[in-house]
Structures are given as C-alpha cells and as structure tokens.
Amino acid sequence: MSGLEDLYREIILDHYRTPRNRGELDPPAIKAEGHNPLCGDEITVYLSLSGEGDDAVIDDIKIGGQGCSISQSSASMMSQSMKGKTVAENRALARRFKALMGIDGIEPQDGDDAIDLGDLEALEGVMKFPVRIKCAVLGWNTFLQALDAGGGTTSTE
Amino acid sequence: MAFDQTAVRKDFPILSREINDKPLVYLDSGNTSQKPQRVIDAMSHFQEHTYAPINRSSYRLAGEATDAYEKGRVAIARLINAPSVDEVVFTKNATEAMNLIAQSWGRANLGEGDVVVLTEMEHHANIVPWQMLVQERKIQIRWVPLTADGQLDLTNLDNLLDGAKVFSFTAMSNVLGTITPIAMLCERARAAGALSIVDACQFVPHNVTDVQSWGADLVAFSSHKMCGPSGIGMLWGRMEILDAMPPFLGGGNMIDTVTFDGFTTAPVPMKFEAGTPPIIEAVGLAAAVEYLEEIGMANIRQHEMELSRYTLDTLKGRFGDDITIYGPDDVKLRGGVFSFAFRDLHPHDVSQVLDERNVCVRAGHHCAKPLMQTLGVNATTRASIYLYNDTADIDALADGLDNATDIFGL
Numbered sequence A: 001m002s003g004l005e006d007l008y009r010e011i012i013l014d015h016y017r018t019p020r021n022r023g024e025l026d027p028p029a030i031k032a033e034g035h036n037p038l039c040g041d042e043i044t045v046y047l048s049l050s051g052e053g054d055d056a057v058i059d060d061i062k063i064g065g066q067g068c069s070i071s072q073s074s075a076s077m078m079s080q081s082m083k084g085k086t087v088a089e090n091r092a093l094a095r096r097f098k099a100l101m102g103i104d105g106i107e108p109q110d111g112d113d114a115i116d117l118g119d120l121e122a123l124e125g126v127m128k129f130p131v132r133i134k135c136a137v138l139g140w141n142t143f144l145q146a147l148d149a150g151g152g153t154t155s156t157e
Numbered sequence B: 001m002a003f004d005q006t007a008v009r010k011d012f013p014i015l016s017r018e019i020n021d022k023p024l025v026y027l028d029s030g031n032t033s034q035k036p037q038r039v040i041d042a043m044s045h046f047q048e049h050t051y052a053p054i055n056r057s058s059y060r061l062a063g064e065a066t067d068a069y070e071k072g073r074v075a076i077a078r079l080i081n082a083p084s085v086d087e088v089v090f091t092k093n094a095t096e097a098m099n100l101i102a103q104s105w106g107r108a109n110l111g112e113g114d115v116v117v118l119t120e121m122e123h124h125a126n127i128v129p130w131q132m133l134v135q136e137r138k139i140q141i142r143w144v145p146l147t148a149d150g151q152l153d154l155t156n157l158d159n160l161l162d163g164a165k166v167f168s169f170t171a172m173s174n175v176l177g178t179i180t181p182i183a184m185l186c187e188r189a190r191a192a193g194a195l196s197i198v199d200a201c202q203f204v205p206h207n208v209t210d211v212q213s214w215g216a217d218l219v220a221f222s223s224h225k226m227c228g229p230s231g232i233g234m235l236w237g238r239m240e241i242l243d244a245m246p247p248f249l250g251g252g253n254m255i256d257t258v259t260f261d262g263f264t265t266a267p268v269p270m271k272f273e274a275g276t277p278p279i280i281e282a283v284g285l286a287a288a289v290e291y292l293e294e295i296g297m298a299n300i301r302q303h304e305m306e307l308s309r310y311t312l313d314t315l316k317g318r319f320g321d322d323i324t325i326y327g328p329d330d331v332k333l334r335g336g337v338f339s340f341a342f343r344d345l346h347p348h349d350v351s352q353v354l355d356e357r358n359v360c361v362r363a364g365h366h367c368a369k370p371l372m373q374t375l376g377v378n379a380t381t382r383a384s385i386y387l388y389n390d391t392a393d394i395d396a397l398a399d400g401l402d403n404a405t406d407i408f409g410l
C-alpha cells in the first residue's frame, strides 16, 4: 500500500472530489483542449487575460473535460495557483512543476527554484508511477498551448 | 471443471511469478495471452537445433527449418477447419491481415461510392484500413448499430447491406465480449453480394472455429492471443478469392520470377508472404495449437462460460449499482472479456489500485474509440480471462475494487 498512499494523497483526492474552477468561459477568453490518447483523458483550459504579453494577468481560469484523479486534481490545483498572477509568473510556475515531474528539456531560469508550489508538491508521488506523469502534466501543457497558440489542441503522446 | 485447472496453471511459468511477494493475477488475456512452457521450449529447441532460412537454400538444415515453419500452417488449417492448408497466409498480426485485405482486395475492387459495412463494435484494426480507403478511394462506410445490451442491432441489416461490396465484422467484441451470429452474418453478406470478412481475433483463441461452417470469405486473427508468440498473425481465405487478389507487399519469397521488365507472383500463400517470414514464431504457434487442441477448444469454451458466469455474478452481487458491466449477461452470447465502469472512478485509477495487488487489467479505449462514443464513455476498465484463470483471480479483482472504494473514500 505504501506506494499508493504516496500517489493518492489526501489533498489530491480532495481536489479530485471537489475540483476548483470547473466550468467554461465565453470568448474572448482563450481556450485550448488537451488529450491523452493512452487513457482518454481530456482537459479544456479557458483563460481570461487582461493586459498584453508576459505582463498580462490571468483574471479568470476555468477547467473543463474529464479524466483520472491525477489529471483532474493537477489541473484543479494549477487553476488555483494561477489565478491573479501574470503570464510570466505562471510560465515560471509551469516550468517549476514540469521540472518536479522530471520532464526532460525544461530550462530552468533564475528564480524558478524560489517558486513555492504549495499544494502542488503533493503530486511529487506521481514520480514513482511513470505512466501517470503524462496525466499530471496534461493540464499544464494545455495551459501553455492556450497561451502560445491563443487556443488549439495538444496531446501528451 | 472442463479440464484439470491446477495442471493448466502450472503450464504457464509466468503465473508463478510474484511481485512484492504477492502472486500475479493476470486478467488481460484479451490484450495478449501468456505462453505455456511448451511454446517457450519449442521455440528454444528450434533455435538450438533446426534454425535456418526457409524456402531458399537446398541444404538439409534449411529443408528441416522449412518443414517446421510449414507445420505451423498445417496446425492453423486444422484448428480452424480450413479446406486447404494453402489457404492459410502468415502475416505479422491480425492488423496486418486486415490491411492486406483492404489494400489488396480493396484496391482491386473498390472505387468511389462503393460501400463497406462495418459494425459499431469494431476494433480499430477493422476500421482504419477502410477509412484509409475512404481517403484514397472515396469509398463509403455504413455502420451496423448496437442494441442496449451490446449486441448487433440487425433490424436494418438488409438496408445497410443493400448494394454493399464488403461486410466486415468482429466474431467477438474485444470490449463487450459479444459473440456475433457469424454464420448468419456471412450468409446475409453473400445474399447481398458482399464479401464477408471476419475479425476472429478474440474468437479463435477461446472457441471451436470452423471457417467452412461459417461460410466466410476471409478471416483474420493473431497468434499472441492464443498462447502463441507475438509477431505472427493469420489470414485465412477461400482460395478462389486469395488467388484473384493482387500481392500486398513485394520482395523476396512472393515472386515466381523477376526480370528487368517486371515480376510474376508465386502461388498463394507465398504470394502474400514477402520477405523472411516469422519462422521461429510459426514453430511456437504450432506448439500453441497442439497445446490448445490437447485441452480441447470446446473444454476451454466451457471453462470460460462457467468462469464468466462466476465473474458476472460476483461483480454484480458484490457491487450492485456501483458497477456497470457492458455487453450481454447471457454467457452463451458472450466471451470472457468484461469492460466495466466502477462508481465514478476513472479506469486509470481503478487499474492503478488493482495493480497494487498485481491484478493486471486494461484501462482505456481498447482500440475501439468509436464504440466508446456509442457507449458514451471515454474509457473503461477491462478484465479478460483465459483457460488459466480461476475463481480466485476473480475474487482478487473484486477485493481490489473494494480497496479502490476505500482509497477514494467512497
């Protein structure tokens, strides 16, 4: 049981049972869809921004779609951490989180180490279950996709 | 008990493996089956004593190797009651056999507007090769719908088959377990003037198969799901049809002669076996067929019907409304694959918790995404049984589901 308790920590189950920021946003909010072909997880991220470029602030973020406890709780915690912060801050948060998940090719930037992941640290246990890492990062990649393409589709495969 | 279950379990060395001091509970045979010692030994022995090229060299060793390879073909012909051994074509797997059919027969016979009829419970292997012809040839696909309990809804079949050139359907669904009325469907296809193609991947490993009594035109299946090795699959077809089909892949082994100006093809089956075939695999497959025949396909079916009843009763009895098992409840109408939804848990989470107790199941869309759409789900958890499974495996599955309930605090 030891491994499983590490994966399914209480805070993760809490976000899974009661996901935060569920819903949709109407245009002009931007929207991106992500899916994991392996298990059929689907996540939609809606972002409402004010301002321009990296200084724009995420006024609102909503999460749609369905999936496993890991993808859903990760997206829920992500939405909670991102609201009210700038695009630059949230990109750094995403880098920090993906580094925590051991994703290759992340180039840390000055100050990343200082970023407090808060509840998101609980997802550390996912590292012991490599097939679930894709679930944990799906929402994050979808978020980045929304920023980069102003919407679109992403896939974790 | 249809055969000595304890003895059969011992035939599969992997089943005595333990992970974290707990036994393996393998419930993923619909995906791929485990291998009996005899198959493993036959392949090793062949490589230690007889391995050589086939069909190409004239020394004695090569002759022996060719004979061993051909024994695989003989075994398959016997298992499915093919009228002629030459009608058995070896491919890489069932998927390649389906692509062979679509690319060879399809390209020779299908053009714009021609209709291929499929069912809503097909595996991607019997969908995508036809969709490739939709893109390339502008053929049309019509779909046979399903009833609420996951059987084919044949009410409208005559209309669907009207003017169709092909009716390609599964003998047994890899998601629902549903066994289709194969002989009747072949007959209806024939009456409509359509070629009948049977995806028998899930059927052949678990049932007595008689392609002649089916009246099918072409049949595809895979070795790895029937105790044989991966890397070899089968296409059986009526000689008349195979003979008229153009080759699929070109190269060595499939030619009669080649000049600077062109080539002529070898006769069936070699026409469809370009390049060095899966030689060692054919030897393992022959051993697998002999093994299954000794136990008896009818006995295997009997065992699986009994264990299917136990599975359905156990899961429904213990979990009631908390579990939805897809497909028919009557074990005469289904084989031993059980796709289910458990509470609101995602299949990925269910399989993760089960894995903690070494219960191996598949979570996902099972290469049948259109069917998932029909069922209105993204994914399911699927447990599937074979001759080596017993009631203790099913109990372990049910106990694992209880554990999932505990972990998620439901």
Ligand SMILES: Cc1ncc(COP(=O)(O)O)c(C=O)c1O
Binding pocket: B030, B031, B093, B094, B095, B096, B123, B125, B126, B170, B172, B173, B174, B199, B201, B202, B222, B224, B233, B367
């Ligand atoms: C019904 C059905 N058809 C086709 C296939 C494809 O078999 P293979 O992957 O061996 O080519 C499978 C295996 O998953 C199957 O279950």
